[in-house]
Amino acid sequence: MTIHSLDYTLGEAERIGAAIGAVLRPGDIIALSGDLGAGKTTLARAMLKARGLAGEAPSPTFAIVQPYAPPEIDMPIAHVDLYRIEDVGELIELGLDDYLYDGALLIEWPERLGDGGWPGMLDLVISGSGDARVLTASVPPAWEARWPL
């Protein structure tokens, strides 16, 4: 596991998200942590755009799981926001594992998974506010060779 940290502005968020999105593969899980308004959805949107999604992806805060599939995007990706999840039973109903056979998961508020995360997740934490955000990535072995930043 290697830790990478970088500062970025809103203007750079698109490029950063796109770089990560471009190397995404089926079976991948990206955890996006940080306070409300940290910039999690902004990065997820840039990843989805890099995979071909036209228009701005909605925040999945209310849908909880927003799945995308070809042809609107070039591989299946489910954009997930677990903010409203209150207990582990609700998580089971979401069936998130099923997306991993041929797709990837982008998960905001992964803290709600409790101990039930997945090994090999790419953990992205956003901190800071205003125009100065910091992205801290814990890059697991499965991502080491393709980490783009």
Ligand SMILES: Nc1ncnc2c1ncn2[C@@H]1O[C@H](COP(=O)(O)OP(=O)(O)O)[C@@H](O)[C@H]1O
């Ligand atoms: N690097 C950044 N610098 C400045 N503002 C940013 C940055 N990234 C995101 N923002 C802004 O922060 C606000 C919240 O972003 P959002 O992605 O919805 O946060 P979250 O999903 O973490 O709640 C948006 O107005 C967005 O434009």
Ligand SMILES: [Mg+2]
């Ligand atoms: Mg969000």
